[in-house]
Amino acid sequence: MSKFYGVAHGFERGVFTDWNEAKKQIDDFPQPVYKKFGTEEEAQKYVDERKADKVDTSFPESDLATYYTVARGKTVGVFTNYDDVKKSIADYPQPMQKKFNNLEEAVAYFKRYYQGEAEESSRPKKEPLQKAKKAHRHFMPLLEATKLEYSPPGTNARLKRRTSKAPNSKNSKARKKLKNLWRNGRIRLGNRQNLKEKAQKRKKWRSRERRFQEEKNRNKKMTLLFFSTRNVFYPCI
DSSP states (O other): OOOEEEEEESSSOEEESOHHHHHHHHTTOSSOEEEEESSHHHHHHHHHHTOOSEEOOOOOOTTOSOEEEEEESSEEEEESOHHHHHHHHTTOSSOEEEEESSHHHHHHHHHHHTSOOOOTTTSOOOOOHHHHHHHTTTTHHHHHHSEEEEOOTTTOOSEEEEOSSSOOHHHHHHHHHHHHHHHHHHHHHHHHHHHHHHHHHHHHHHHHHHHHHHHHHHHHHSOOEEEEETTEEEEEO
C-alpha cells in the first residue's frame, strides 16, 4: 500500500511519496506541520488547506511602535494593523502570529517560522577545546592517569585499567587523588551504614517504649475500687 506524506510547513511544501524526502523538509525546521495519508488526494487537500494565499515580503517602516507578524495564515507577512491579522488567521488551521515592539524581531520571527531560517543566536556553538579543559581542569589528571582499554569478545571481555608509560610525579599525584576519593567514598559508605544501624536501634527503642506506655495506661484503667462492709474489702474491676 502506497503512502503519501503531506508537508504543510517545511523547507519545501507539498506531497511526497518517499519518507526520506519528506523528512529532509521537516528536519531542523521550527515546528513543522506534516501528516501521513493513504491517498494522494487527501494529502494534497491537507497541504492546500494550509497554503498561504499571499506572501507579503514588503515590510513596513522601522519607526513604528507595534508590529504583528503572521508566519502561518491566509496572508503571511508583517502587519501594523491587527484587523489585517484577524482576517489572515480567521478559519485557518493552526495559525501562528505574534506581536513585537520592533521591526527586526518581527522580521526574524517571520523568516524563522515561515521560511525556516534559524537565528544566529539560536544556532548551537561548539565549545573550544581549551575552554572545556579549563572548566574541567580538576578532573584532567584523573582522566590521564586512569585510561580504559576494552578487549574484544573472546579474549577478555572486561575493562582493564592501565597507566600511561612509566609513573611520573603527575601520575603519582593523580593516583593519590584517586585513592583519596576511593577512601573517602568508603568512609561515607561506612557513616551511612552506622546511621542506618542507629536508626534501627532508635526504632526498636521507640517501639519498646510505646508498648510500655500502653501497658501502663491499661493498668491505670484497671483501677481497684474498694468498699468496706464489716471490715471486708471487695475489689471491683
